[in-house]
Amino acid sequence: MSFFLRLTSACEVTILVTTVVMIVKQISTRFSMAVHILSLITLSPNEVTGDYIAGSVNTNPVVIRRIMGMLKKAGLVDVRPGVGGAFLLKEPEAITLLDIYHAVNVTEDNRLFGVHEDSNVRCQVGRNIESVLQSELSEAQSAMEQRLAQTTLSQLIARFN
Amino acid sequence: MSFFLRLTSACEVTILVTTVVMIVKQISTRFSMAVHILSLITLSPNEVTGDYIAGSVNTNPVVIRRIMGMLKKAGLVDVRPGVGGAFLLKEPEAITLLDIYHAVNVTEDNRLFGVHEDSNVRCQVGRNIESVLQSELSEAQSAMEQRLAQTTLSQLIARFN
């Protein structure tokens, strides 16, 4: 992408670049890994390191650190660089699956369903489909998220054998 | 991204560059396009061709044909090769958004959430996380799908202006 600007006087330029990408066959396993990570932190008597967590999740430590960074940014955990170890910033009774879902999915637009745009407005369907369908799909998304919000980290852990 | 600035005379220039990049991961627009296609077929007095639909959706006809093939395989429509035109195989009152959602196969193995596998079984969390989380996520997926099942094609169309 390139811009050619010729300025003849003092001015102020605002460039807004919006990129929207839509790809999801399945919601990323980052979510389930994040739940795994938080479960470990909750259950361990000592603070756990990224390498230890990687051993339990069975993946590369960098993958764990990437997710830990998101959980940290979301205010769910604090991680100590250098000495190592992480701890919860909220009680496991106060952390829901929805909190974790939001932490790792980084959906600024917070929309599960992609809806095609630029339909032909000269057609009745094209004029209406986007808004009508979007409101309907938002309801479906809400139903899913409300179900996630009903389960807390502590409730999940309580079901472990 | 690159900027090329050519100044024709000495002048003071203030440039404010605001870059907003939104990356949104969403369920494929195949789903919304499929709803668009079925709406057109329902509303049109004559049978509509793929090219006509492509004009309303504002995309390439092959994209439409691909989705029509999925709807055909799901038993929702019949398409006449050669002469062209498609018609519903079920009444629009009997087609729900969930039917269309399933027809276009937007999720893998009918599971919305991906869950990491091969966790370390020697760890309590690793032993339990997959089954416990999977059952919880199935509930959330179900909540979403049940909401989609509540809306029929005819109800959606009734909201068009």
Added chain:
DNA sequence: TGAGATATAACCACTTTGGTTACAACTAAT
């Protein structure tokens, strides 16, 4: 200062997606 940990950049192979071109097969009208 050294050991061990986190943070991050860079790169990789793989996959889905939406779009596109090309071409074969089909149907009805002429």
Added chain:
DNA sequence: ATTAGTTGTAACCAAAGTGGTTATATCTCA
């Protein structure tokens, strides 16, 4: 029968996300 218009696919493409990997810088405590 020929022809025009349509559907059905195959093949290819660029863009983007994902999970993994290596390498390096930074941080903390003993």
